[in-house]
């Protein structure tokens with residue numbers, strides 16, 4: 001039932017609306033609205049019940065194991081959410097003078113410092129709204145750097161074929177042509193192909209390390225040398241930072257600029273699609289190009305630095321200063337964990353991933369890279385099962401839902417056929433991992449004994465498999481009154 | 483250990499299953515010259531209690547002002563149910579609804595959101611959100627360039643009275659693609675766009691982007707501008723305040739054919755000011771342009787038993803399918819803020835939202851009338867306005883702002899930083915949250931401050 005279908009003409013919630021709402025007689029009639037929008041007319045209880053019931057049709061971290069690779073679905077601490085939602089923070093207008101914004105500014109400044117230390121890069125801007133906007137910032141900074149030196153020939157960006165879709169899409173938004181770099185059979189960048197691809201047109205490369213294949217790029221030093229020698233710069237996609245917190249730093253690997261997904265590594269909630277936050281960190285060479293505003297501190301007062309202070313900045317990426325509430329949450333999370341806790345994150349995330357990988361291999365599942373150590377995530381492939389049993393990765397993913405577990409990321413990266421990218425995160429217990437292993441073993445057995453059970457899954461959810469073709473062909477994007 | 487459930491026994495068993503001696507061995511593929519062993523420059527962790535004290539003290543420093551500042555972020559009453567429901571773990575801690583069968587709650591809610599938002603704007607389609615109002619406008623500009631194939635060059639006319647931060651944002655986001663941004667001037671007396679529109683040839687311009695209300699709060703003659711743009715084969719991009727659209731003519735019926743793309747800041751719909759985010763950007767359009775839209779779209783369909791259900795649709799526009807050929811690089815959006823906005827719109831209904839708009843308008847008229855009765859203060863622009871207006875003060879706007887801050891009143895935005903023509907100008911916003919007492923207090927404090935400032939100057 002849609003909210004519109006429980007609506008009844010004339011039902012109102014007077015308590016939520018202002019009492020005194022006189023007509024706007026001074027505005028000329030031709031500028032006024034004459035037809036009310038189609039909104040539901042429902043009571044407060046109906047609203048509360050409707051959306052509470054809808055919420056119960058969702059899987060979430062709070063209710064299910066959610067090993068979605070590349071997404072770092074770790075526990076989102078309640079205490080963090082509560083403290084970031086204090087009235088003083090919520091009331092605070094973004095354009096309030098700095099004298100009355102010191103609480104927020106201090107928190108943002110501290111986070112800049114923390115991120116700078118963790119990444120080994122000298123300066124941070126918190127303004128990007130999500131990972132993809134952080135990527136935009138970084139690539140636009142590289143573009144601005146080349147142009148500032150009068151180097152207009154650098155029109156190409158290198159992107160490995162294993163990269164997340166946002167990487168090539170971002171480089172195109174920044175006006176670059178894409179050159180795809182293949183991956184070798186061990187999951188590393190193909191260095192010969194890379195050497196052949198670089199040249200005077202190379203603006204830079206976008207890399208994730210550990211890569212989206214769940215393995216650490218061991219020859220990163222050599223890659224950095226090749227790119228830098230060709231006059232290009234290195235962008236680090238920080239989606240996988242959870243794997244290396246306190247173990248190594250992108251700045252030391254030779255990266256010039258990167259983004260960090262606070263909604264992954266720093267445990268801020270994903271909200272059913274967002275918000276995120278994608279701060280961008282840069283070395284001394286690219287620091288002048290960071291997007292504004294940035295928080296500055298003169299030893300007494302915190303204040304916003306704007307393009308006046310940073311004349312070479314690529315500018316502003318949103319109306320205010322990024323997803324401030326997410327920035328607050330990341331600050332609180334980082335300071336709750338502190339230096340020891342942050343190092344533990346990568347240790348236990350890696351322990352959980354390697355444990356799952358080892359146990360699944362023993363149970364007969366096929367690893368994509370059996371001779372590699374898992375980072376905080378790893379890939380299994382159902383290529384064999386798809387061939388012999390006619391059961392695809394999608395079928396197994398849907399069957400997992402029946403067992404009350406969210407499916408891992410499927411069919412990404414695109415290189416590995418019929419794959420699952422599995423990321424358990426550090427906040428899951430051994431019991432939860434063992435349960436997941438047992439469920440997967442059960443499903444594999446089902447696939448052998450009664451494949452239709454798996455191919456027709458899910459059976460226990462609010463809906464069965466949806467007709468995506470119909471959704472795209474007979475577009476129904478809004479409800480229409482009959 | 484904070485948020486880590488492992489016991490020592492667990493760790494031993496797990497290491498054994500992997501076949502290594504310590505967790506450190508698991509990092510053996512990282513070249514040793516890159517390894518670090520600690521993050522000791524950072525502080526030790528705090529517990530929840532200590533953190534609570536610290537953050538409460540910070541929040542107290544930032545709160546407690548009576549807000550008369552708008553300029554793109556607006557204080558409205560947020561019903562209690564909005565965030566109590568939006569903060570349920572099942573909404574708060576879910577990922578993007580890629581597994582549709584396990585995400586019907588979020589998907590149906592977004593379909594309801596799309597319906598309400600498209601209706602509020604008078605258009606056929608709404609996406610499921612972009613980052614914020616300014617970046618949504620940048621996406622609208624890029625979308626217009628894809629949609630208007632008649633134009634000779636990617637040239638866009640931008641209203642000169644658009645929020646300056648929006649202008650800066652589109653400069654940063656679309657310039658790398660070689661898009662040309664030019665300014666449509668506004669009239670210095672009305673603050674609205676010049677009624678004498680520039681002479682252009684058909685196909686010169688991809689689109690015209692106008693704000694309703696404009697940055698100064700003024701209401702534009704949208705019909706004439708829309709028809710002029712369409713006569714010259716340009717698309718119309720409307721940047722609107724969603725609360726204002728409950729009172730003012732919706733973009734879908736502007737002029738003969740209606741605006742083509744509508745975008746803006748969704749924050750007024752139940753999202754707290756919160757230092758600037760998370761808010762959400764909205765984007766609506768005509769069905770003809772749906773395939774050029776950026777961002778996620780939810781469609782209603784049926785499952786294999788014929789039961790209605792919802793899923794992400796037209797994904798071939800998006801980066802995870804289309805990669806370098808996608809309509810945008812956006813992936814994570816602002817889903818939770820949209821969840822709150824959907825609950826907000828459902829609770830208020832069309833009449834409640836219209837009451838919020840009317841009450842805000844009436845309150846701003848009341849404050850404006852009282853202020854302009856003070857000798858030396860005048861209304862800067864003589865056009866009808868929604869819930870924001872500009873006054874010219876006998877002193878600098880900053881002097882007034884500082885004086886009122888001492889009384890815990892956030893008086894508005896000093897416009898002198900934008901342009902020397904706006905010296906002594908203060909942009910003030912009043913919404914439904916303010917009572918007549920609040921308005922009196924504001925006026926009294928201004929009178930007080932002006933006396934004080936004048937005497938100090940005479941001294």
Ligand SMILES: Cc1ncc(COP(=O)(O)O)c(C=O)c1O
Nearest residue numbers: 070130131132164239276813814
């Ligand atoms: C490897 C990788 N890069 C980039 C992104 C994009 O981040 P966001 O969704 O925050 O824009 C993601 C997440 O979806 C990712 O997994």
